[in-house]
Amino acid sequence: MTGAARLLDIAVHPVPEGADGPDPEAFLAAARRVREAGGRPRALYLVPDFANPSGKSMTVAARERLLRVAAEADLLILEDDPYGFFVRAGSARPTLKSMDRDRRVLHLGSFAKTALPGARVGYVVADQEVVGPGDRRSLLADELSKIKSMTTVNTSAVAQAVIGGLLVECDCRLRAANAEAIASYGTSLATLLGELERHFPEDRRRELGVRWNEPTGGFFLVVDVPFAADAKALEHSARAFGVLWTPMGDFYAGGGGEHQLRLSCSSPAPDRIVEGVRRLARFIEAAALEAAGPA
Numbered sequence: 001m002t003g004a005a006r007l008l009d010i011a012v013h014p015v016p017e018g019a020d021g022p023d024p025e026a027f028l029a030a031a032r033r034v035r036e037a038g039g040r041p042r043a044l045y046l047v048p049d050f051a052n053p054s055g056k057s058m059t060v061a062a063r064e065r066l067l068r069v070a071a072e073a074d075l076l077i078l079e080d081d082p083y084g085f086f087v088r089a090g091s092a093r094p095t096l097k098s099m100d101r102d103r104r105v106l107h108l109g110s111f112a113k114t115a116l117p118g119a120r121v122g123y124v125v126a127d128q129e130v131v132g133p134g135d136r137r138s139l140l141a142d143e144l145s146k147i148k149s150m151t152t153v154n155t156s157a158v159a160q161a162v163i164g165g166l167l168v169e170c171d172c173r174l175r176a177a178n179a180e181a182i183a184s185y186g187t188s189l190a191t192l193l194g195e196l197e198r199h200f201p202e203d204r205r206r207e208l209g210v211r212w213n214e215p216t217g218g219f220f221l222v223v224d225v226p227f228a229a230d231a232k233a234l235e236h237s238a239r240a241f242g243v244l245w246t247p248m249g250d251f252y253a254g255g256g257g258e259h260q261l262r263l264s265c266s267s268p269a270p271d272r273i274v275e276g277v278r279r280l281a282r283f284i285e286a287a288a289l290e291a292a293g294p295a
């Protein structure tokens with residue numbers, strides 16, 4: 001999203017997340033700051049469910065508040081929702097689009113996780129009215145579709161046919177068609193959480209200054225560590241301990257996440273997750289010891 005904004009010369013203002021993901025009050029404050037500085041904020045972008053990278057999700061109350069905040073600040077909401085189906089515990093929460101009563105939300109969907117990543121096919125729900133020259137009225141979705149076909153000379157017909165075929169086969173019931181995948185991703189995340197707990201029981205993680213969040217779905221979680229989780233640490237982790245993770249600092253536009261790493265459990269099978277956490281625990285123990293210096 002930030003890359004696309006850069007290409008179009010659109011200014012982006014990062015908004016910090018709260019404990020439950022995107023924070024409506026923080027969005028409101030940021031919109032006010034931009035306006036006071038002479039800017040004209042137009043839209044806010046967020047991943048309400050099982051965000052990448054944080055794994056966090058918004059409560060239903062926060063979703064309601066966010067819709068009110070967007071109305072108050074006259075902002076469109078870009079709801080990016082590639083992970084909403086992949087619930088581990090509890091039930092799926094309503095999308096912002098399903099709660100939207102005044103056409104404020106653009107819902108961005110992807111078939112990357114529910115069908116096939118290589119197809120590079122997604123979709124947008126954009127029911128906003130656009131007024132063009134001569135008072136010509138059309139739907140934002142139709143305008144976006146024209147822009148998309150001009151900038152990429154359409155989406156590969158073969159890729160669309162593959163996704164279309166999958167949709168026909170499952171009677172357009174993607175959630176049901178993904179039941180096995182949803183259960184399998186849930187098992188992977190539960191395995192990751194269980195293994196972290198096993199290697200860092202409460203006393204040990206308090207001693208070391210290690211913590212992590214417990215997402216109720218999706219593929220990601222974030223671990224706080226007592227050392228700089230940067231590219232150098234990652235290289236050491238990979239070379240000496242044989243395990244990869246992502247420095248959280250890479251996800252911040254203007255600093256942050258320096259002592260955090262993102263773990264992803266979408267691809268490895270549970271036995272690899274068990275082994276991966278074993279290696280990660282050895283790396284974290286060693287790096288924490290080194291950061292603490294001589295006793």
Ligand SMILES: Cc1ncc(COP(=O)(O)O)c(C=O)c1O
Binds near residue numbers: 080081
């Ligand atoms: C936040 C977010 N949005 C969207 C996507 C999916 O995008 P695409 O459909 O381009 O693969 C991903 C992951 O791949 C993601 O993490």
